[in-house]
Amino acid sequence: MTLDYLPPAETIGRLPNYHFPPYITLAHMFHAPKGWAIHNREMSQFVLQYVVDGFARYPIGDQPYETRSGDLLFHRPHELHSILTTDDQPYVCISIVFHFGEVDFPFEELFRHRHLLGNFSGHPVETMLSQLVSHYRQPGLLHQMQCQSLLMAILSQASVSSSSNSPEMKKYPQAIPKLVLIKNYLSDHLHREVQIRELEEISGLSKNYILTLFRRHVGMSPMQYLSWLRVNKAKELAIQSKLSIGEIACLVGYSDVHTFGRMFKKKTGQSLSQFCANLIYS
Known part of the structure; x- marks a missing residue:
């Protein structure tokens, strides 16, 4: 046992x-x-x-x-x-x-x-x-x-x-639909560079308000959140596909695999190869 x-x-x-x-x-x-x-x-x-x-x-x-x-x-x-x-x-x-x-x-x-x-x-x-x-x-x-x-x-x-x-979210109910809109936009465009002005345009909010909204409800900036989305998408692709690390990097917005590798290790504490090596299948 x-x-x-x-x-x-x-x-x-x-x-x-x-x-x-x-x-x-x-x-x-x-x-x-x-x-x-x-x-x-x-x-x-x-x-x-x-x-x-x-x-x-x-x-x-x-x-x-x-x-x-x-x-x-x-x-x-x-x-x-x-x-x-x-x-x-x-x-x-x-x-x-x-x-x-x-x-x-x-x-x-x-x-x-x-x-x-x-x-x-x-x-x-x-x-x-x-x-x-x-x-x-x-x-x-x-x-x-x-x-x-x-x-x-x-x-x-x-x-x-x-x-x-939950209580924190309830304090600002009017802002939550805008937050969801921005998060969905980042998720839909994680394969390319996203500028903060794009988030202003789609939400009608100012840069400072967007930054405050994210720090209050998400605990990080929009660009940090975009990096986390890319990390999670890279993990998903590594688990569910046979793509190379270079191909995965391209799909999550990085043309340079070394830049992607540094970002992934900074965010997770391990390389994508190490992440895959830690998987147990039985």
Whole structure:
């Protein structure tokens, strides 16, 4: 039996270089084969499940969830759950399984009984999850401590975002349609250079107002958001196609593959080749 399925007390002696919690027993990125599913599983540890790409139904107890790219789910020990993929869509996820040993960590204070913590596509949490998987695959105390540090940062950021995003959005209801319009425009034109004046023209808003709107609701500037869209599209193409890195770079707006490579590594902490190498298919 692998460590992620064991009761917490039975894992501690088997984890090298762990001298304090949190204890991470699994961190991987998984590309589900067609027809893959898990039915009525119960874990003894905490689980974070992040959808990198695709779709899956993910009931937890009597709560049904439909998860899509960017969604982050959290469930507690002994919560019955299933993961149900569909034949017409891929499912690529990052799974982090962990516990705190004998420490009674106050998760309910952080998440207040929530399972779906929010959508973190283009959010720093997404980068931290990928970095955690990368460090987990490497031996040694330094990488183990990096994993622990990243996990605590992910929990903190997820708590802040899930508790503050909705009320903040409700304060500015008149601005949300404009924000959606601009985000859709960036998504539709990620294959080319986009100027801020284009966003002014399509929205009727000033440059300063657009910048304020994005920082308040998205947490980054429009151009930073465009970079995140390109990163996510590159990941999608790497997973779902056999295109070369150069071809992917062109499709996401970069004529120079080296410039694309530097951008991708800056945003994710790893190269596109490393991202693909971290995928587990079975």
